Amino acid sequence: MPRVYNWQLGRQMDYRFETGTQKRQFAAVFNINRCIACQTCTMACKSTWTFSPGQELMWWNNVETKPFGGYPHHWDTKLLALQEAADPGGQVWDARAPTRAAPYGTFVGKTIFETADGVEKQATGYLPTDDEWKSPNLFEDTATRFSPTGATLPEHSGWFFYLQRICNHCTFPACVAACPRNAAYKREEDGIVLIDQQRCRGYRKCVEACPYKKAMYRPTTRTSEKCIGCYPRVEGTDPLTESIPMETRCMTACIGKIRLQGLVNVQPDGQWAEDRQNPLYYLVHVERVALPLYPQFGTQPNVYYIPPRWVPRDYLHQMFGPGADDAIARYTNPSRELLAVLQLFRATQKIIFSYRIEPGPKTAEFTIDGQKREIYNDTVLGFDSKGNEIVRITVNEPFYERPDRFAMNTI
Amino acid sequence: MTMHVRSRKLLVACLVLLTAAVLQFTGVNPAASQTVLLVAYESPRDPGLDPTSAAWDAVRAVEVPLAAQRGSYAAGGGSVATVRLKALHYGGSLYIRVEWTDRTENASALRAEDFTDAVALEFPSRTAATVPSVCMGQPDAGVNIWYWRADVDAGNVALAAAYPNMQVDGYPFEDDTFLTARGAANPVAADRPVQTLTSRLFGYLNTSPVQDAAGKGTRTESGWAVVFSRTFRSTGPDHADFAPGARTDLAVAVWDGANRERDGMKSVSQFATLQVAAASLPGGGGIDGRFIALAAILLVGLSGIGIGLAIYGAAERSRER
Numbered sequence: 001m002p003r004v005y006n007w008q009l010g011r012q013m014d015y016r017f018e019t020g021t022q023k024r025q026f027a028a029v030f031n032i033n034r035c036i037a038c039q040t041c042t043m044a045c046k047s048t049w050t051f052s053p054g055q056e057l058m059w060w061n062n063v064e065t066k067p068f069g070g071y072p073h074h075w076d077t078k079l080l081a082l083q084e085a086a087d088p089g090g091q092v093w094d095a096r097a098p099t100r101a102a103p104y105g106t107f108v109g110k111t112i113f114e115t116a117d118g119v120e121k122q123a124t125g126y127l128p129t130d131d132e133w134k135s136p137n138l139f140e141d142t143a144t145r146f147s148p149t150g151a152t153l154p155e156h157s158g159w160f161f162y163l164q165r166i167c168n169h170c171t172f173p174a175c176v177a178a179c180p181r182n183a184a185y186k187r188e189e190d191g192i193v194l195i196d197q198q199r200c201r202g203y204r205k206c207v208e209a210c211p212y213k214k215a216m217y218r219p220t221t222r223t224s225e226k227c228i229g230c231y232p233r234v235e236g237t238d239p240l241t242e243s244i245p246m247e248t249r250c251m252t253a254c255i256g257k258i259r260l261q262g263l264v265n266v267q268p269d270g271q272w273a274e275d276r277q278n279p280l281y282y283l284v285h286v287e288r289v290a291l292p293l294y295p296q297f298g299t300q301p302n303v304y305y306i307p308p309r310w311v312p313r314d315y316l317h318q319m320f321g322p323g324a325d326d327a328i329a330r331y332t333n334p335s336r337e338l339l340a341v342l343q344l345f346r347a348t349q350k351i352i353f354s355y356r357i358e359p360g361p362k363t364a365e366f367t368i369d370g371q372k373r374e375i376y377n378d379t380v381l382g383f384d385s386k387g388n389e390i391v392r393i394t395v396n397e398p399f400y401e402r403p404d405r406f407a408m409n410t411i
Numbered sequence: 412m413t414m415h416v417r418s419r420k421l422l423v424a425c426l427v428l429l430t431a432a433v434l435q436f437t438g439v440n441p442a443a444s445q446t447v448l449l450v451a452y453e454s455p456r457d458p459g460l461d462p463t464s465a466a467w468d469a470v471r472a473v474e475v476p477l478a479a480q481r482g483s484y485a486a487g488g489g490s491v492a493t494v495r496l497k498a499l500h501y502g503g504s505l506y507i508r509v510e511w512t513d514r515t516e517n518a519s520a521l522r523a524e525d526f527t528d529a530v531a532l533e534f535p536s537r538t539a540a541t542v543p544s545v546c547m548g549q550p551d552a553g554v555n556i557w558y559w560r561a562d563v564d565a566g567n568v569a570l571a572a573a574y575p576n577m578q579v580d581g582y583p584f585e586d587d588t589f590l591t592a593r594g595a596a597n598p599v600a601a602d603r604p605v606q607t608l609t610s611r612l613f614g615y616l617n618t619s620p621v622q623d624a625a626g627k628g629t630r631t632e633s634g635w636a637v638v639f640s641r642t643f644r645s646t647g648p649d650h651a652d653f654a655p656g657a658r659t660d661l662a663v664a665v666w667d668g669a670n671r672e673r674d675g676m677k678s679v680s681q682f683a684t685l686q687v688a689a690a691s692l693p694g695g696g697g698i699d700g701r702f703i704a705l706a707a708i709l710l711v712g713l714s715g716i717g718i719g720l721a722i723y724g725a726a727e728r729s730r731e732r
Contacts, residue, residue, distance in 0.1 A: 052584065052589035053579075054570065056577075119486045120485060127671070128524070130524060180613075198595040198618075200599070204526075205485060218591075220600075221600035222599050222600060223597060225591065
């Protein structure tokens with residue numbers, strides 16, 4: 001079996017296919033701290049792709065309340081339990097000082113590929129029952145406990161948070177590894193993972209293998225379907241933007257402005273090529289403020305999360321790996337550049353391929369937790385695939401004073 | 412003493428010959444690795460696709476052993492030990508009836524965790540340069556597969572069959588474009604109980620552009636009986652062709668839905684030999700000619716042993732005197 005380098009694990013691992021042909025990778029950053037679980041993303045996806053017979057229980061995008069919620073129910077804890085049973089006590093990280101090739105240290109446990117035998121299964125997983133696919137928002141807003149005296153940072157005593165989930169378009173997809181007939185495949189041009197509806201025979205090996213359970217069975221066609229990363233928009237073939245790549249429906253519909261999606265350049269070994277001014281590269285590799293979801297599964301997922309600040313750290317370590325503490329520290333006390341880049345979230349429908357910052361004046365200075373903070377009203381500019389400016393936004397929200405004629409609030 | 416040894420040898424030889432004759436004429440195959448012969452005689456009447464048709468009553472079943480698929484990913488299966496095959500031809504079409512024991516009826520794959528019972532026949536393609544690998548063929552020798560699934564045959568194709576109380580406000584579009592796999596002409600999504608497939612290596616199962624195999628299954632007391640049918644000659648690329656007087660190979664695979672079997676997780680046979688006989692079904696309606704021959708052999712054999720024993724006994728007695 002080929003050896004591939006998984007930078008999220010900081011080590012090589014076994015995977016069914018070689019890397020080396022992929023040019024770009026679909027990636028996104030979701031800021032959990034800002035999500036209000038309005039489900040606008042969910043409905044944007046639903047009304048675009050999954051409104052037909054047989055797709056009733058299919059939610060390519062969903063927002064679930066952690067720690068109890070899950071679609072399908074308990075998808076993550078069930079797999080964590082299977083992995084723990086396969087490698088008791090061994091699923092741990094060797095957290096070390098971050099490097100670009102190993103930003104979170106090294107995972108010394110076993111991936112889902114390494115706990116499978118390769119003969120009956122390519123990846124450890126399970127097939128959820130139809131009951132588990134129902135009630136996609138079960139345990140909505142359910143906290144771990146009631147806090148009668150209120151909750152304070154850094155860790156709330158009673159807590160929950162919203163987890164926004166789409167297909168991770170993994171660099172080493174378990175669905176692709178598990179498909180015995182290569183109906184599931186990963187595109188070279190953007191890394192979007194698709195299931196060929198002409199080849200799929202409904203074996204549901206992908207449903208079983210995907211650790212995030214984002215491949216779903218459709219009973220009316222007896223095949224499996226999955227999130228297609230709105231590929232016509234990402235390709236720029238949607239007539240709306242005239243050949244300029246555009247973000248997906250779930251991203252652009254986000255009213256909480258928690259999402260930023262784009263494409264990053266990929267090296268032959270599967271790592272991200274250095275691209276300092278790509279906002280995704282900056283957030284993931286330079287600031288390391290956004291982290292992969294359950295990196296220990298080993299698929300190198302490509303949706304990155306800014307972890308919620310108020311959640312107990314052991315839970316976040318389990319979900320996002322050892323990088324969670326640093327990510328929260330950087331997000332809580334952002335650098336001047338990070339504060340500017342965070343303004344790019346949902347400032348345009350088009351994919352931002354690069355950004356530039358024009359310095360602005362200092363507009364505030366204060367102290368938080370004994371640390372001096374300064375806010376600069378910098379302007380951040382975003383550029384599309386052709387290098388054209390598509391967004392220009394300042395750190396301080398523009399302030400307008402109404403003229404007198406609106407004094408009576410006659411809008 | 413010489414007489415004693417010779418008589419015993421004679422007795423053993425008689426028994427061996429008798430056993431061989433019985434095995435030959437009853438079709439019982441004591442060694443699983445030995446090739447099974449399935450003969451398709453011409454039927455005096457149209458057997459049709461109904462597995463309960465009386466046309467099958469006069470046909471002797473051939474037992475084919477199955478084993479779990481362990482050769483390649485995704486390995487598994489093995490829950491069905493054997494199938495009983497019958498074959499006929501009529502009016503230029505081949506009919507093959509497969510029957511197997513499966514106590515659990517799995518004729519719906521509507522829920523995400525449900526898998527259908529299924530069976531498939533595999534033949535070498537007409538273009539095969541050699542006998543193909545029984546494991547889905549090989550690049551220079553393809554195979555032609557007829558695949559029957561219980562769920563579609565039973566008509567369990569709409570969601571209401573699994574969810575009788577479901578309510579939906581409405582669907583904006585209901586044409587095949589939005590039944591994506593069906594819109595892409597994937598035969599899995601077509602409500603057709605038998606799919607015609609070809610393959611030239613495991614992992615490379617393809618849908619044939621010519622879907623010409625037909626079939627129908629029925630639930631028996633202990634399992635399933637399925638009849639497949641197709642004309643001798645097919646226009647499909649990489650399909651098998653048949654002709655009276657010609658032999659080809661035939662393998663069987665069975666999937667048990669209760670065991671979540673699908674794909675390579677199945678019970679498979681080795682290649683058996685299928686002979687399409689130019690002759691009509693012997694003794695169609697009357698006493699089977701083979702039965703008469705068997706009775707004659709048994710009579711002659713037993714008489715021979717009796718005579719041998721009598722001679723031996725007489726000799727012994729005369730020696731004692």
